Amino acid sequence: MKKIIFFAAAIIGSVSVANAQSQAKVKVNVELNPFQSIEIGSGAGQDGQVTSGYDDEVTLKYEKAADYTNGVNKLIAKQLKVSSVGSGYKVKATLSSNGQFNKVAGNGANTYDAKKLIEIQVDGKTASTDVNMEFGPFGSTSTAESSVLNKELDVKYIGKPLNEATVKELLGNGGKDTKAKYTIDVVYTIAAN
Known part of the structure; x- marks a missing residue:
């Protein structure tokens, strides 16, 4: 009886081994989705301390x-970092x-x-200073x-020349030790060509 059970177990075991698969097939897909992003690049922070709530801060100083x-300017090398997959931007x-x-x-x-006070250039492209400015297109096509991936762009901030009337208007009746400071926020975004 033991021989019959052993023989039956051996037959079942050999059938199981014979039916086992010797390969497995897997389909792997790679999907590329267009996207765009803009953020502060590695050149940020050149003016030192950045006010809380801001990613970077630039100060144009008129001192002499x-x-x-002649005006003043400050070039912030690699201030912006952009990625635009699927099109120019x-x-x-x-x-x-x-x-x-x-x-x-x-x-x-x-x-x-x-x-009347500033001009901005992004990667050498100038836009007329207005509430909404557009720099570009970057990339020869919209395909x-x-x-580009993680391309860093230089941004140049240009303080325009100021005449005496403008200086008097901006400084007001301040004395020789009174500085005037003006501020504005610039919010950068990215869009497809």
Whole structure:
């Protein structure tokens, strides 16, 4: 009886081994989805401390006669980092306060039109200073051949030359030790070509 049970177990075992699969087939898909992103790049923080709630901070300082006569500028190398997969792109900038600088220190005008005070360039492209600015297009086409990943862009902030009337308006009746400080927010976004 033991031989019959052993023989039956051996037959069942050999049938199970004979029916076992010797391969497994798996389908692997790779899916590429277009996307765009913009963030602060590795060049941020050149002016040192950044006010809470901001990703970076840039200060243009007028300190001597040549600054007022010729204007001032600051190039922030690699300030923005963009990715645009599936198309070329444009960088858009929106100014806060309807394009008005707001006084935060000093005795001058409470607000001042950004068009009269600054200009911005993104990767060498200039847009007319307005509440909504557009820089680009970047990439020769609006197709995937113009895709970029983590491309860092230089941003240049240009303080325009100021004449005596403008200086008096911005400084107000402050004395020789009174600084005037004006501020505006610039919000950068990315869009497809």
